[in-house]
Amino acid sequence: MRRNGLPSPTFDEDGPVDFNIESREIQEARASAIDSTLELHQLLLGPALCLCPVLNGTSLQAIYKYDIASKVPVHGEVSFEELAYKCGLNEIHLRRFLRFAMVWHRVFQEPRKGFVAHTAASRKLVEDPLARAGLGYMFDEVWQSFARTLEAIETFQSEEPNKTGWNLSQHTEKPTWEYYASRPEMASRFAASMSLFSDGIGLSPSFLVQGYPWSAVDNGRGTVVDVGGSRGFQCVAIAQSFPDLHFVVQDLPDMIDGAKDSLPTNVEPIIRFMAHDFFTEQPVSADVYLFRMIFHNWSDANVIRILKATVPAMQLGARVVVNDYLIPELGILPPIKEREVRAMDMIMLSLFNSREREKEDWQSIFQQADTRFTDINVWVPEGATLAIIEATLGQ
């Protein structure tokens, strides 16, 4: 990092909150150091302590709920007494929440007894609304869903998206998207968290742009339908590199409302938005139907329903292109990457009753949707977190 003029990692308030490492070599060195230190750490803990992880999110949840970070002056300090007053919290609770966060998460520090100051991590919460949204989503929704997941499995014995740990914890029978429709503040917190997670280096849209042969889609002049394409972020990225393609971004009406107005002007003429529920028959005939981070939100039966609704619009040779996590065989990925995929798989269970899939799962799902899906190719672009799964409709 020194050789590349990058700041050294530190917990100090003025330390870098993001590394902004672009070099693949440095990223790989960082990942391998994380893997090695994790292994060393767990070896030193030993089996008994590995069985006792601390799973207590109360402290971070309180920091989010009472917006504590914004009440601590940047480059200053505040007493526990005054901060408790500002937050409307009992001082004993506040002190234990913050001291837990200092020790477990390096969030806040106590430069002298009884006074609180920022670290780089707590300062990030003040300065980055996406980081705040991510914390809120994690501790108000995801963490609570984990605690009710086994209960949901036993009670419902169902794969439907409204029979989950999330449903039990939110006390609703509606699936997430429907529930969010009447709660715009939760919907925008979810969207902000997604853009925080998509900033992860392996999730950049550039991997989809460079990792798929877009120039071969009808010689670079074909039509791509981005199904469940949100506000068109992926299509914008692809369109910037392949300006002769045409795009239709489909999503639920609330999601695409006003999205056309926020497109960059150079790609605006080639990207169109359309309200479409992907469980109903696909109305657009295209060369490629892109599903990015869609199927991992749905059970196998529902993915098959969505694919069956797509097939009637597909001409011979048209393709479904899926961009989703791929579960590898155990031990093939570096440990830190494998943790991420398996963590996502568990989150999908608790929130949606869905799952991340292995290569063989994709073969089986496409075959069950339509036996004419042939040539199923699966690859992971170098450095990417998401795989590309491509299925072509044959005779």
Ligand SMILES: C[S@@+](CC[C@H](N)C(=O)[O-])C[C@H]1O[C@@H](n2cnc3c(N)ncnc32)[C@H](O)[C@@H]1O
């Ligand atoms: C995890 S997001 C993925 C968004 C986008 N493809 C991406 O990669 O950033 C899932 C998307 O599916 C959309 N969605 C959920 N149910 C839908 C339905 N029945 N029909 C169309 N879109 C739906 C949501 O509104 C949301 O934009």
